Amino acid sequence: MMSSEEHFLDWVRDAHAMEKQAESMLEKMAARLEHYPDLKLRIEQHIEETREQQVLVQSVIDRYDTSRSVIKDTAGKLSAFGQAMGGMMTEDEVVKGAISGNVFENFEIASYTSLIAAAEKINDSESVAIFTRIREQEIAMADWTLKHLPDVTQQFLIRSETPGVEAKK
Template structure:
């Protein structure tokens, strides 16, 4: 086990923690504005609970390595521009764009955890690999849900937007 591999691993774990914080913020903003898409709002609220659990689990890996928590790498800053379609100013078709962006963000998380699983296995850290595998399964489930429900969200939006006097965007 090289010291360099462990440093990389810990950097990536810290990135994952920042990513989960960013996910929570984006999901909370989207859920708070949804009024006419109850299935989407409910699933987002469920994933907010999962996301908070992910933060705790990822923090447990950081704590187990007893690293200084002085400054987490700010992955949230790197991806905040990406999240603007979810967390930014409300646009007319935000619910559709937000659902698409949410699906893409889930795949960013899936890829990140896939890499962390490989790194943890490289370091013979089976506990971390198990944690990241559990988190990845929840991210895969959310990505599958968003893809499966994207046609419904799109259809609901189009019907609402074509109906005079009916608000479609949230």
């Protein structure tokens, strides 16, 4: 039977893998965007936040003296999800990518909400503060993606109806 602390650390490692996956997906999305400068800029800003989040999550792992060599690689858990969102090459990929980005941000919000509760249960106030800070960034990104989804959708539709104009990226 696993202790609360063991479950917590397992979930923290999952969160680290989730942030690695997020960085990869966001980089792929940003690299393909050509005609949606606001979306590209916000994604690039969130890539920097994501990199900082990885360091913060790793600091929690390090505080528990968990050897990096025994940390399981959980990236595979999210890779199928990430490929579904990050690897789209469909005609309407910018719209589907924006929708998927919002879904992933909400997944991260839920993950950090659970981690905050677990950190509270094991009386780890430092981790509560770290995960609360990260969750606020994820909430801000989710709110931004939801607020801008209509604009991205309409820009795509206008571009797709204009002869000789590429709408895809």
